[in-house]
Amino acid sequence: MTSLRTGALLLSPLLFVLVAAFVVPLLLLVPTSFQEYRPGFGIAKDSWTIANYARIVTDDFYLEVVLRTIGLGTAVTLSCLLFGYPVAYLIVRGNPRWRLALTLLVIFPLMLNLVVRSFGWIVLLTNRGVVNNLLIDLGLIEKPLKLMFNLTGMMIGLTHIYLPFMVLMLVAALQNVPRDVESAAATLGSSRLHIFRSVTLPLTAPGIIAGSILVFVLTISALVTPRMLGGPTYQVMATLIYDEYMQLLDWPSGSALSFALAISTILIIWISSRMTKRWAGLA
Amino acid sequence: MSNVSLRHLVKRYGKTSVVKDVSLEIAEGEFVSLLGPSGCGKTTILRMVAGLIEPSDGKITIGERDITRLPPNKRNIGLVFQSYALFPHMTVFENVAFGLRRKGDSGPSLTARVEEALAMVRLEGYGERYPRQLSGGQQQRVAMARAIAPRPSVLLFDEPLSNLDAKLRDEMQIELKRLQRDLKITTLFVTHDQAEALSLSDRVCVMNDGVIQQFASPEEIYHRPATAFVASFIGKPNRLRGTVSGAAVELAGGLVLRPTSLTARDGDTVDVFIRQEAVTLSHAAGMDGNAIPGTIALRSFSGAQVQYVVRIGASSELVVEVPSSGEISNLAQGDAVFVNIRPEDIITLQAGQTS
Numbered sequence: 001m002t003s004l005r006t007g008a009l010l011l012s013p014l015l016f017v018l019v020a021a022f023v024v025p026l027l028l029l030v031p032t033s034f035q036e037y038r039p040g041f042g043i044a045k046d047s048w049t050i051a052n053y054a055r056i057v058t059d060d061f062y063l064e065v066v067l068r069t070i071g072l073g074t075a076v077t078l079s080c081l082l083f084g085y086p087v088a089y090l091i092v093r094g095n096p097r098w099r100l101a102l103t104l105l106v107i108f109p110l111m112l113n114l115v116v117r118s119f120g121w122i123v124l125l126t127n128r129g130v131v132n133n134l135l136i137d138l139g140l141i142e143k144p145l146k147l148m149f150n151l152t153g154m155m156i157g158l159t160h161i162y163l164p165f166m167v168l169m170l171v172a173a174l175q176n177v178p179r180d181v182e183s184a185a186a187t188l189g190s191s192r193l194h195i196f197r198s199v200t201l202p203l204t205a206p207g208i209i210a211g212s213i214l215v216f217v218l219t220i221s222a223l224v225t226p227r228m229l230g231g232p233t234y235q236v237m238a239t240l241i242y243d244e245y246m247q248l249l250d251w252p253s254g255s256a257l258s259f260a261l262a263i264s265t266i267l268i269i270w271i272s273s274r275m276t277k278r279w280a281g282l283a
Numbered sequence: 284m285s286n287v288s289l290r291h292l293v294k295r296y297g298k299t300s301v302v303k304d305v306s307l308e309i310a311e312g313e314f315v316s317l318l319g320p321s322g323c324g325k326t327t328i329l330r331m332v333a334g335l336i337e338p339s340d341g342k343i344t345i346g347e348r349d350i351t352r353l354p355p356n357k358r359n360i361g362l363v364f365q366s367y368a369l370f371p372h373m374t375v376f377e378n379v380a381f382g383l384r385r386k387g388d389s390g391p392s393l394t395a396r397v398e399e400a401l402a403m404v405r406l407e408g409y410g411e412r413y414p415r416q417l418s419g420g421q422q423q424r425v426a427m428a429r430a431i432a433p434r435p436s437v438l439l440f441d442e443p444l445s446n447l448d449a450k451l452r453d454e455m456q457i458e459l460k461r462l463q464r465d466l467k468i469t470t471l472f473v474t475h476d477q478a479e480a481l482s483l484s485d486r487v488c489v490m491n492d493g494v495i496q497q498f499a500s501p502e503e504i505y506h507r508p509a510t511a512f513v514a515s516f517i518g519k520p521n522r523l524r525g526t527v528s529g530a531a532v533e534l535a536g537g538l539v540l541r542p543t544s545l546t547a548r549d550g551d552t553v554d555v556f557i558r559q560e561a562v563t564l565s566h567a568a569g570m571d572g573n574a575i576p577g578t579i580a581l582r583s584f585s586g587a588q589v590q591y592v593v594r595i596g597a598s599s600e601l602v603v604e605v606p607s608s609g610e611i612s613n614l615a616q617g618d619a620v621f622v623n624i625r626p627e628d629i630i631t632l633q634a635g636q637t638s
Contacts, residue, residue, distance in 0.1 A: 178368065180364045180366050180368035181368045181371070183333075183355070183368065184362065184368040184369075184370075184426075184429075185370070185381070186334070186335070186354070186355040187334075187356070187358070187361065187362040187430075187439075188356075188361075188381050188382035188385055188430075188433065189382055189385030189386060190356055190381075190385060191354075191356055192354075194385075198381075202372045203371070203372060281372035281373055
């Protein structure tokens with residue numbers, strides 16, 4: 001056993017950076033989020049208000065952005081899970097000779113800059129882009145499909161960008177499923193589908209939870225891809241917070257939005273992982 | 284009918300054959316062990332019967348049913364793994380109920396049968412626990428309950444006791460024997476532990492290198508091994524080399540042994556196997572012909588037994604095991620003794636057989 005002192009010593013460098021560069025600035029934003037922003041004047045230091053928070057749930061525009069962000073996070077997480085699971089399964093259970101090639105294929109997009117990848121999707125998805133032109137040339141559609149500056153575009157782009165994280169998490173989880181346990185289910189009369197549903201899937205729940213949290217958090221805090229594929233008007237919380245801070249200089253509102261985002265994220269993660277654990281018999 | 288029959292079973296991986304033309308008949312209700320060193324193909328055979336490995340050649344039938352190409356879930360078998368392989372995300376009750384549910388059982392009859400199975404392995408009242416809350420022995424008992432609950436036509440055990448410590452292993456052995464006697468389910472038991480195989484089985488199938496060496500009752504295997512491999516694998520044998528001369532075997536250094544019967548012809552070279560535990564020591568020469576003078580070279584005490592290394596003749600040594608409670612257990616190095624070997628305990632086999 002490592003003693004408490006050794007443990008603290010090992011943690012201290014990271015802990016210092018985390019506290020100095022993250023926790024303290026974050027705490028400094030707490031009072032800011034309760035202050036009033038007066039256009040043309042700046043932050044009023046003398047008065048306290050909860051209007052910044054109240055606006056998030058009462059103002060239709062803000063509320064829509066919040067719900068859109070959470071919806072986007074959920075949708076991207078689910079589609080990563082849906083596309084990622086078969087890939088992870090193939091990597092772990094498929095021919096061992098393909099394992100390295102498949103893993104590299106999954107990781108490869110991560111070596112490319114985020115802006116480049118997002119721009120690539122613009123080229124593909126725009127009104128006169130590769131996808132629409134192809135579909136029109138094939139005579140499948142007459143008018144270009146709206147694939148960008150909306151939820152569809154963001155979903156496609158973000159799913160592609162965060163899929164590797166999900167796959168890597170699921171690979172680790174699948175490798176931990178003992179083959180004997182699956183064999184035991186088979187000898188007890190389970191078909192392959194039933195084995196997957198009743199044994200493999202629940203046993204990979206820790207990986208599903210970890211991958212989902214990762215993808216969800218990354219998605220709702222993503223800035224570059226939503227900005228590029230959503231354009232200036234189709235906002236999510238990250239782009240909105242950016243605008244509040246950098247364009248409008250409304251720091252109080254931006255801080256309030258940040259905290260609202262953080263708190264709702266924590267709540268959603270807590271509830272969904274509790275539900276998953278109960279389903280998988282881990283609780 | 285649930286007799287099991289393996290006919291000309293072969294398993295090849297690439298160019299290497301791990302199971303080479305194995306044929307085996309297991310009668311209804313019989314307990315048969317596959318015994319052999321690791322890598323002898325015994326687990327491969329078991330997994331082929333379970334349907335987890337596909338045979339390269341040959342045929343497996345249970346009763347009249349050809350199951351060679353059936354998936355495991357259609358075979359109606361129960362398999363107990365060395366690693367227990369319990370479902371970690373399910374309670375003990377759900378683990379045992381798993382196979383029953385697959386057969387369409389539900390409601391009160393399901394509960395009754397799960398509880399009956401748990402009672403058989405003496406785990407009443409453990410239904411609500413999770414496998415991780417149980418000890419290794421308890422987990423293995425759950426695995427047994429899970430395997431027997433759906434009343435399989437054949438029970439398969441893949442080294443089920445190897446992960447348990449020695450004391451628990453002895454307890455589980457007795458439990459397993461009782462269970463099999465009560466249920467009368469045809470059983471195939473894979474192990475590398477000869478004591479386990481001999482004490483549990485109706486018949487033992489000794490294997491080496493993918494080939495059956497001998498398939499007979501435990502007594503037969505122990506007293507009349509068919510090959511040099513079986514003779515050297517079972518028990519704790521001394522192995523000597525000798526030449527047949529009339530009704531006796533001449534060992535190096537002019538020593539002569541007289542076994543009850545000899546199949547080898549005059550002048551043949553034979554391997555002579557004498558079990559450590561079949562030999563007695565005495566201060567004076569015994570009555571029968573096989574009393575060999577020797578001197579104690581080493582003594583080692585191991586609780587119930589004392590082992591001596593006895594030097595006989597010019598260059599041979601015999602390891603002898605005697606009960607530590609006897610008067611002969613206090614010999615010291617250099618003491619002169621007589622080694623007495625009963626003629627029926629001398630096993631002679633033609634030399635040059637595969638070992």
